[in-house]
Amino acid sequence: MGRKTSAFNVVSVALGLAFLYLPIVILVIYSFNGSRLVTVWGGWSLTWYRALLSDRAMIDAAWASLRIAALSASAATVLGTCAAIALTRMGRFRGRLLFSGMVYAPLVMPEVITGLSVLLLFVALDVDRGFWTISIAHTTLTLCFVTVIVQSRLISFDRSLEEAAMDLGCPPLKTFLTITLPLIAPAIAAGWMLAFSLSLDDLVIASFTTGPGATTLPIRIYSEVRLGVKPEINAVCTIMIAIVALGTVASSLLAKRGAMRRERAALSAQM
Amino acid sequence: MSMGAKKGRRLGSTRLVLLIPYLWLALFFLAPFLIVLKISLSQTAIAQPPYVPALDWVAGWAGLRDFVAALSTDNYALLGSDWLYLVSYLKSLQVAAVSTAILLMIGYPIAYGIARLPRRLQPILVMLVILPFWTSFLIRVYAWINILQRDGLLNDVLMRLRVVDQPVAWLSSDAAIYIGMVYSYLPFMVLPLYATLEKVDETLLEAAADLGCPRWKTFWLVTLPLSLPGLAAGALLCFIPITGEFVIPDLLGGSDSMMIGQTLWMEFFANKDWPVASAIAVALLGLLLVPMLFYERLQQRSLEGGR
Incomplete structure (x- = not known):
């Protein structure tokens, strides 16, 4: 769209971003507050981070969350990529409507419904609830996000590359591994990261599917937050924000480097 | 072959x-x-x-x-006869509708602004809109408790500016719920809108300008109709999950009236009444079925229509 930028455009974008970031910035600043009271500034201090180090329950919860997130994101990436390939490459198969319905529905399905229903399945199957049930529920929730990301990459890249390989006698599996997979790899990586952060973040579904001994970080934070603001929680949140920010910066740098390398390769091929 | x-x-x-x-x-x-x-x-x-x-x-x-x-079908009869549940459903629909309307009014200018800024800036701005979505939902809601509570920052600033002379109870109110909803769902509104606005053909706008069409009219007759798919996607992407939202009303809202997600949660966790909780879930799903089907069609068209 147009290059003609008015002051109105600039102001609305600036205000929008300020609205999105101000609360987070305030939270981060207050995690370094030396005073226990929210409005009283007691000088910069690491008191709450130190308190966190001795909070065994919080550390255990964080560790449980990280393990569940890594496992469910990996499973969701495999399943979601398969689903994306099926939806873009297999044309009209029987049951396609049901399949695509099941893939897209979790994107908007209220979490209380997903959580309740998957818990009732586990009860019906008489499974012990805990680490594995949360992981399965998170895999189901996040695989649709992976599918959407990978699918949009699959439809946007040049199909003639695949066709050329096949025409030259390359078997389908090899074509997929040597041509398709490297092309969609950035989308798969982005899908994994999104699935990971969604799992790390989820409170509602984890609350339904958890069992004794499997407290995740959001469940822990939620039970503390219900009792009011605590400076330790500010510190936990700041650490989580820092991890996400670092991850995002690192992945965008990697993507940029990959793009530059590709460009250079394309240039040298032309010469 | x-x-x-x-x-x-x-x-x-x-x-x-x-x-x-x-x-x-x-x-x-x-x-x-x-x-x-x-x-x-x-x-x-x-x-x-x-x-x-x-x-x-x-x-x-x-x-x-x-x-x-x-x-x-006793549980459904209970849902129909007890005011608690009806009020919950209506409150959820009201909160979802009002929040979506506010999100549209705030999100549209942002998406439009990004689409009109220089092209090399646009990916960075889109990234900045997405980034908060990657940080925890719970954290972002919690951040507002810091700001909205009685001795929080908002009251502090307002009192220093002498807008109010005693603290206002922002937390535990509908206003807090709306703030939380708009804040949490803003990226879901801005991104689909931007995706369609960015594709609007510039020559169409130039043609309208050349033919003497004033700018507001060009917007009304060209840009807005072309952005309708993004507008519908953004509105549905916000409306549907907000209707069943639990965390935001639970942490920011008051205890006088509950949204349906909270009622379901209470029936399940506090009252241990699984059948009624299930009936609430089925009824909520029925309520959202039409917007959900509509969203699925939009999603399919945008992801598969290009083939």
């Missing part, structure tokens, strides 16, 4: 690619809904699991007949 042979081989090797996610979703997404439906027709009981009837597989057909005979 003939097309048929090539196609046949591809289908053989890719069947698993479809089958594995298909079975996964059927088992862990579709089957659970059937169970919810079944339990919503059951009665609560002091047992493990806490509802009757339980399907007796061993008894065969007789067991199935007894099971079906014991099902009842």
